[in-house]
Amino acid sequence: MMKMKSTLLGLVFCAFAATSLASSGDLAGQSAPDFALKSSTGENLRLSEFRGDVVMVNFWATWCGPCRQEMPLLDELYSRYGRVGFSLLGVNIDDNSSKAMDMVSELGVSFPVLFDSSKEVSKLYEVDAMPVTVLIDREGTVRYVHLGYKPGYEDKYLDQIRSLLRE
16 A cells, blocks of 8 residues: 555656646747846846847756856856857846855856846746756747756757757
């Protein structure tokens, strides 16, 4: 009986995980929801202003270890491809933007960081994991959604960015 309960709980958990993992991924092929958020420089940035560029939107939080690991690698991509039609927007979901600014400063990140303390934009993008990385083509269509981060994901990002820039 105990074994059956744990198997059932495992199946329920897997079904829940598959559902939550699929939710952000369902955005692929759809128009990217537009948003405007205050940036670390104090100005408001709107996603639609980047139409014509390949845009990466990376949702992150200071308490997320994989986010901390990924950010310097994303900054390298931004530095490398920013001059050829690639933009990166880091969307922080912390309640306290000063913690986010401390982390950005500590890591030396140069891409624009936006603050979604109300979590409205994360809800638009169905973010239920950390980090979530969304790649949007020049026409404003979500092409790829990546949930979480493990070493090596940046190679996928690089291939996908190059492919979208060639389109």
